[in-house]
Amino acid sequence: MAIWLTSTEPHLLPDPQDAMRLQATGDWTFQQAVRLLALSAAAPSAAALDAGGISRLDATGARLLIALRERLGLPDPALAAKPEHRTLIDAVAASMAPLPSPPAPPAAWLRGLEATGRWVVNAYRNVLVFLAFLGQTLLSLLESLVNPRHWRVTSIVFHMQAVGLNAVPLVMLLSFMIGAVVAFLGATVLADFGAELWVVELVGVAFFRELGVLLTAILLAGRTASAFTAQIGSMKSGEELDAIRTMGLDPIELLVLPRLKALLVTMPLLTFLATMAGLLGGLAVCHFSLHISPEMFFDRLNTELSPRHFWLGLSKAPLFALVIGLIGCLEGFKVRGTAQSVGEHTTSSVVQAISIVILLDAFAALFFMELDL
Numbered sequence: 001m002a003i004w005l006t007s008t009e010p011h012l013l014p015d016p017q018d019a020m021r022l023q024a025t026g027d028w029t030f031q032q033a034v035r036l037l038a039l040s041a042a043a044p045s046a047a048a049l050d051a052g053g054i055s056r057l058d059a060t061g062a063r064l065l066i067a068l069r070e071r072l073g074l075p076d077p078a079l080a081a082k083p084e085h086r087t088l089i090d091a092v093a094a095s096m097a098p099l100p101s102p103p104a105p106p107a108a109w110l111r112g113l114e115a116t117g118r119w120v121v122n123a124y125r126n127v128l129v130f131l132a133f134l135g136q137t138l139l140s141l142l143e144s145l146v147n148p149r150h151w152r153v154t155s156i157v158f159h160m161q162a163v164g165l166n167a168v169p170l171v172m173l174l175s176f177m178i179g180a181v182v183a184f185l186g187a188t189v190l191a192d193f194g195a196e197l198w199v200v201e202l203v204g205v206a207f208f209r210e211l212g213v214l215l216t217a218i219l220l221a222g223r224t225a226s227a228f229t230a231q232i233g234s235m236k237s238g239e240e241l242d243a244i245r246t247m248g249l250d251p252i253e254l255l256v257l258p259r260l261k262a263l264l265v266t267m268p269l270l271t272f273l274a275t276m277a278g279l280l281g282g283l284a285v286c287h288f289s290l291h292i293s294p295e296m297f298f299d300r301l302n303t304e305l306s307p308r309h310f311w312l313g314l315s316k317a318p319l320f321a322l323v324i325g326l327i328g329c330l331e332g333f334k335v336r337g338t339a340q341s342v343g344e345h346t347t348s349s350v351v352q353a354i355s356i357v358i359l360l361d362a363f364a365a366l367f368f369m370e371l372d373l
Contacts, residue, residue: 008056009026010027010028010061012025020048021049021050024065026053027054027056028056028058028060029056030059030060036061040067040068043072045072049065051081054082062089063092066079130327133326137256137257140252140253140257141257150253152257158258160266162227162262163259164265168270171273175215175281177281178211179211179278179285181281183202183203186199186202187199187286190202196290197300203278203282203286207282208275208312213274213275214357215274215278216271216317217267217317217361218358221324221350222353222354224263224324225324225325225350225353226349229335229349230346233341236332237338237341255329259325260321260322260325267318268321271313275310275313282297308373320360324357328349330349332349
């Protein structure tokens with residue numbers, strides 16, 4: 001019985017003129033997938049595969065042609081096809097190519113070395129940006145000193161209240177508690193040597209030279225630097241900085257200098273109050289635990305300690321104020337315009353300010369020690 005097939009049905013038959021050459025005809029498409037699979041499975045061995053007689057071809061048909069060629073062990077040139085079909089066949093073949101094996105992960109020490117290198121490069125870039133910002137700020141500060149009309153007194157007073165006056169209770173409370181802790185620990189250690197009276201000198205030297213200014217700087221780094229970054233960063237997110245520049249105003253003169261001047265004025269005052277509060281904390285422990293009267297406490301401070309300790313500690317306050325103000329404002333200018341960026345740079349400003357303040361205090365302590373001050 002003869003079976004008549006339509007022209008759209010796929011066929012895979014030997015070439016009448018060359019028995020070792022297979023001819024593919026008809027539609028090699030997804031709709032004919034079942035028949036194509038049967039034809040491919042029953043295909044005899046051949047030396048060439050001629051796909052020029054295929055009328056319609058899609059990705060499924062191209063995939064089956066390639067699989068048939070691979071099963072017959074034919075080279076790619078043996079697959080003859082129409083030019084319009086050849087592009088599709090090449091694309092399907094490229095998608096079937098095995099992916100290259102991923103490179104072996106570097107050793108742990110190489111990853112650590114890479115991370116260290118990235119950290120060094122980022123630190124170097126941050127130092128350059130900080131120095132450039134410091135130069136711009138100092139130049140604007142000198143210009144404002146020459147021209148007092150550029151002083152924004154209202155803004156300076158406002159920030160003095162926000163930075164200094166509002167921070168007085170917190171600074172004094174924490175300094176009082178730290179002073180009490182230092183006196184208590186000192187008394188505990190010195191009691192073994194019968195030298196509890198030297199707790200007065202311990203508390204005095206600690207707060208005059210180090211703890212008074214350091215506690216104040218750390219508190220302001222966490223409280224003020226973060227506020228500066230959040231304020232300026234929010235203004236940048238709201239495109240207020242672009243509006244300031246459009247009006248011909250200098251953002252450094254308008255936003256940075258008032259905050260910096262307020263810090264430079266209030267930081268020494270807060271340092272003085274913190275030092276006094278720390279001494280009062282030590283006095284409380286000496287009076288109630290060691291039975292050292294307030295008169296004896298202050299008399300030993302006056303006779304045993306030189307005023308240079310107080311002035312050395314106070315001399316670091318303007319430097320710390322400059323660092324805290326510049327880092328807080330600079331991180332605000334680095335905000336990219338999103339709420340997440342504001343939070344990231346606010347955190348960065350606090351970490352950088354506290355770290356640099358402690359680092360500078362350590363260098364200052366070594367410097368003064370070498371000078372025998």
